[in-house]
Amino acid sequence: MYTRLILSAAVVAATSSVALADAHSCTFEADILDFTQEQIDALYDCVSDELLENYQSGDNEVAAVYRDWGHAQTGPAAPGFHGGRFLNTFVNEVGFDAYIQYEDDDEAFEMPVGSVIAKESYTLRDGAPRRGPLFIMTRAETADYPDTDGWIYSAVQPGGDPMGISQSFCHDCHGGYTHSDSLGYPAFDVRLSQ
Numbered sequence: 001m002y003t004r005l006i007l008s009a010a011v012v013a014a015t016s017s018v019a020l021a022d023a024h025s026c027t028f029e030a031d032i033l034d035f036t037q038e039q040i041d042a043l044y045d046c047v048s049d050e051l052l053e054n055y056q057s058g059d060n061e062v063a064a065v066y067r068d069w070g071h072a073q074t075g076p077a078a079p080g081f082h083g084g085r086f087l088n089t090f091v092n093e094v095g096f097d098a099y100i101q102y103e104d105d106d107e108a109f110e111m112p113v114g115s116v117i118a119k120e121s122y123t124l125r126d127g128a129p130r131r132g133p134l135f136i137m138t139r140a141e142t143a144d145y146p147d148t149d150g151w152i153y154s155a156v157q158p159g160g161d162p163m164g165i166s167q168s169f170c171h172d173c174h175g176g177y178t179h180s181d182s183l184g185y186p187a188f189d190v191r192l193s194q
Helices: 002-025 037-055 061-068 167-174
Strands: 086-091 116-125 128-131 134-139 151-156
Touching: 037 086, 037 116, 037 128, 061 116, 061 134, 061 151, 151 167
Parallel strands: none
Antiparallel strands: 086 116, 116 128, 116 134, 134 151
């Protein structure tokens, strides 16, 4: 009996140390669609510093300052658009108050000109975090950019270099959000309380 207890304790200790090692090395066994909020938060903790450092390794003006802006959600949520990646949204001072109204039922709604939105993105591949681009939307005058309803789309690659993107490709999706000025807001469960 005593031997079984010692062996059981050894197995539990070994299992616990493996779990701690996995958490420390940022590996995850679950499918991201089945992640609990605790796992979602742990994954972000694993990539947060690296995302910022890598985005800022280039010379993009938005990448240099976006983390000083308003965080437009309580934290990351389960992945969806933008290639099934987790997204974290930040909005500059010009647009933050309008953005967090999460207007989705008013065709007349427009974000203020000068609003800039930055979305960090990342996912999980083979159990380990994988960085994605920093997606950026800048609100200009609609008359100046009529094909994209006044929005300019850009992005920074995970390593900090500019990412070549097609304005029409981005707007083909965003343009479907006619009742929210082309904005696809964060999931309901991570929106700031209003």
